[in-house]
Amino acid sequence: MTELKVLIERDAIAKRVAEMGADITRDYAGQQVILVGVLKGSAIFLADLSRQLKLDATFDFIGVSSYGNRPSPTQELKSGWDSTGEVKLTKDVDQSMKDKNVIVVEDILDTGLTLTVLKKLLLAHQPRSLKIAALLDKPSRRKLPLQGDYVGFTIPDEFVVGYGLDYAERYRNLPDICVVPRESHG
Numbered sequence: 268m269t270e271l272k273v274l275i276e277r278d279a280i281a282k283r284v285a286e287m288g289a290d291i292t293r294d295y296a297g298q299q300v301i302l303v304g305v306l307k308g309s310a311i312f313l314a315d316l317s318r319q320l321k322l323d324a325t326f327d328f329i330g331v332s333s334y335g336n337r338p339s340p341t342q343e344l345k346s347g348w349d350s351t352g353e354v355k356l357t358k359d360v361d362q363s364m365k366d367k368n369v370i371v372v373e374d375i376l377d378t379g380l381t382l383t384v385l386k387k388l389l390l391a392h393q394p395r396s397l398k399i400a401a402l403l404d405k406p407s408r409r410k411l412p413l414q415g416d417y418v419g420f421t422i423p424d425e426f427v428v429g430y431g432l433d434y435a436e437r438y439r440n441l442p443d444i445c446v447v448p449r450e451s452h453g
């Protein structure tokens with residue numbers, strides 16, 4: 268693999284995550300929250316964001332994968348993913364979300380398909396409130412109308428890795444968010 272180009276450095280990520288934590292702390296002052304991390308990409312973001320919350324917080328995790336129609340990573344890099352295919356639940360939350368303040372923690376909002384499905388699923392629990400915290404947002408890729416309530420960075424239509432995000436399961440452990448150059452594939 269050719270070299271990755273840093274898009275957002277670790278210091279900038281830390282600063283922005285602290286700001287998001289302060290916003291959430293202010294909005295939920297005196298209340299309890301459940302952070303629902305979307306596996307696996309949100310793991311590092313959730314770990315850092317949660318430690319910026321001065322709130323009574325618990326964790327849960329939910330797992331999703333897309334049905335057959337998401338292309339291979341190489342294909343996705345070349346032409347993007349324009350399907351509105353289905354999302355399959357691979358791990359449900361462990362507890363009822365009824366009457367709880369739920370914050371879904373996601374690495375990146377892309378087409379919006381994943382979060383649209385997850386929102387519907389979690390709303391069926393009848394939570395007291397449901398919000399989305401996403402580290403990254405690629406609004407130019409959106410296929411379904413969906414907005415994050417707390418968004419770290421809006422980025423252009425590039426494929427990014429690091430800080431939890433993967434390319435074929437690799438690079439999640441990079442401390443910076445980097446762009447995978449499109450022309451280096453296929």
Ligand code: IMP
Pocket residue numbers: 308373374375376377378379380381382425426427428432433434
């Ligand atoms: P959506 O359902 O299209 O919004 O897709 C969201 C999911 O696609 C994210 O949770 C990521 O797993 C994956 N994804 C979208 N864009 C990227 C990217 O640039 N790098 C790594 N994963 C991505």
Ligand code: MG
Pocket residue numbers: 306307308
């Ligand atoms: Mg993912």
